[in-house]
Amino acid sequence: MTNLFANMREKEIKKLMQVLKSNTVTYRKNINILSNRTRDDYIAIIDSGSLQIIFNDYDGNKTIIEELNTGEIFGSLTYSLNTDEITCITKEETKITYIEYNQITNDEIIKSDFYIIFIKNLIRLLSDQLNICNQRIELLTQRTTRDKILGYFKQQSTIKGSKTFIMNITFTELAAYLSVDRCSMTREIGYLKEEGFIKTNGRKITLLY
Amino acid sequence: MTNLFANMREKEIKKLMQVLKSNTVTYRKNINILSNRTRDDYIAIIDSGSLQIIFNDYDGNKTIIEELNTGEIFGSLTYSLNTDEITCITKEETKITYIEYNQITNDEIIKSDFYIIFIKNLIRLLSDQLNICNQRIELLTQRTTRDKILGYFKQQSTIKGSKTFIMNITFTELAAYLSVDRCSMTREIGYLKEEGFIKTNGRKITLLY
DNA sequence: TGTAAAGTGTTGCAAATGCAACAATAATAT
DNA sequence: ATATTATTGTTGCATTTGCAACACTTTACA
Numbered sequence A, B: 001m002t003n004l005f006a007n008m009r010e011k012e013i014k015k016l017m018q019v020l021k022s023n024t025v026t027y028r029k030n031i032n033i034l035s036n037r038t039r040d041d042y043i044a045i046i047d048s049g050s051l052q053i054i055f056n057d058y059d060g061n062k063t064i065i066e067e068l069n070t071g072e073i074f075g076s077l078t079y080s081l082n083t084d085e086i087t088c089i090t091k092e093e094t095k096i097t098y099i100e101y102n103q104i105t106n107d108e109i110i111k112s113d114f115y116i117i118f119i120k121n122l123i124r125l126l127s128d129q130l131n132i133c134n135q136r137i138e139l140l141t142q143r144t145t146r147d148k149i150l151g152y153f154k155q156q157s158t159i160k161g162s163k164t165f166i167m168n169i170t171f172t173e174l175a176a177y178l179s180v181d182r183c184s185m186t187r188e189i190g191y192l193k194e195e196g197f198i199k200t201n202g203r204k205i206t207l208l209y
Numbered sequence C: 001t002g003t004a005a006a007g008t009g010t011t012g013c014a015a016a017t018g019c020a021a022c023a024a025t026a027a028t029a030t
Numbered sequence D: 001a002t003a004t005t006a007t008t009g010t011t012g013c014a015t016t017t018g019c020a021a022c023a024c025t026t027t028a029c030a
Helices: A010-019 A101-105 A115-140 A145-160 A171-178 A182-194 B010-019 B101-105 B107-111 B115-140 B145-160 B171-178 B182-194
Strands: A023-027 A042-048 A050-056 A062-069 A086-090 A094-100 A164-166 A198-201 A204-207 B023-027 B042-048 B050-056 B062-069 B086-090 B094-100 B164-166 B198-201 B204-207
Touching (some): A042 A101, A094 A101, A115 A145, A115 A171, A115 B062, A115 B101, A145 A164, A145 A171, A145 A204, A171 A182, A182 A198, B094 B101, B101 B107, B107 B115, B115 B171, B145 B164, B145 B171, B145 B204, B171 B182
Antiparallel strands (some): A042 A094, A050 A062, A164 A204, A198 A204, B023 B094, B042 B094, B050 B062, B050 B086
16 A cells, blocks of 8 residues: 555545545556656556656667656656656556646645645655665765675665565666666676675575675 | 745745744854754755765765755755765855754644645655656666766756756766766767767867767 | 865776676466 | 576676876865
8 A cells, every 4th residue: 555645544545536636547567658648747656566767768778767666656746757768667567546746735635634644645755765766876876886786785784674684676676776787797796705795595695794 | 946935935934944943053164964963854954055965985985975055955854864874064154954854744834824835845845856866867877978978968958958058067076976987087078079979168068969 | 366276188007897698597477 | 387588697808987197277265
């Protein structure tokens, strides 16, 4: 369940969605969901499923800017998607709820008694997204692949609260996340193991320092 | 210029700050302003001045994660700063207003008639920050220095609405922003000029394609 | 106004990295 | 159960990039 509705009852959520004039669309896998969006400001909430925001280079390269999962939000409020260079592809069957930005302060909703909760949830969600972005920037600005990998492992270790943890993404996805060549990354992880900095067993990582 | 107090009168701003129990501190140049922050969630607004958020590597390297200027916000709502690895240094004399996150929905303020404006401003500010982050990620995820530079120039060209524009940061700062070696960047810009992709004159850039 | 600090430009060299082209295994779908 | 797709591992090689060590110019400031 989406955080946008945290601390709200089913009935309130239904009412909220109605007052916000939200609309929900379900997409099949591998659909470009931005092709039919308007140019107005909007918030899109992933009710279920996941998607990738992809940057299409001038010479045909594709870069995954962001992967978004259930509960997360996107839309013009988080990233200007109104350009041909950006596409947004569902990774699986995905349900999206759209809310027009201007509706979040419409006359009816600000009178409802769950409005403050909703607004606080929205702020928290934007805030979470911002934290995620900044954490990634912290890694992307590292000069070497080694520092990116170690930085990621350290973040995970902090989140999981242990020097041993299991990665919840694949190595292929990690390479994309850190924006490095997967093969070079594998090579570097090999060196890190040789030099005794880490131990790995599949996606189980142990920091030895 | 976006700011937390857009569309509010002087008197309302004063009232708001009071109700929010905000406190304002002025720092001199080169001060680490995080040394005395609590661990509560808070929003910090830069009333005037500027600062850098710096990541301190395990082996002494410093990376500028973010540069923030007048009107922008930071704090735990945007980036977890509660770690020794992060320092936050004023670049000049800087005035900061702190607001406890929990205060933004206190009993008194939600009754005020400028509350909706304030909340909308806050959401807009978070949203702007998120857009800035994502734009930078778009550049940082480019594989080559060339693509980073061209990406940045393209963004600027779009923002300024012309193929000729003047950079509002120094080349040294651009290198830090793109997280590449300044010398390598200069070299690459040289190649781009030779190959006829761009023309430069100081910080005036012209795209020729 | 003079001096220190910051920004810019250049280049050789070593090291890191992306790319390509594989093979092998694991996961998923029909 | 089997075919198909995704993930992982490996390695040679060319290229890109960071680093270091300069000189020169511009800007800041005491």
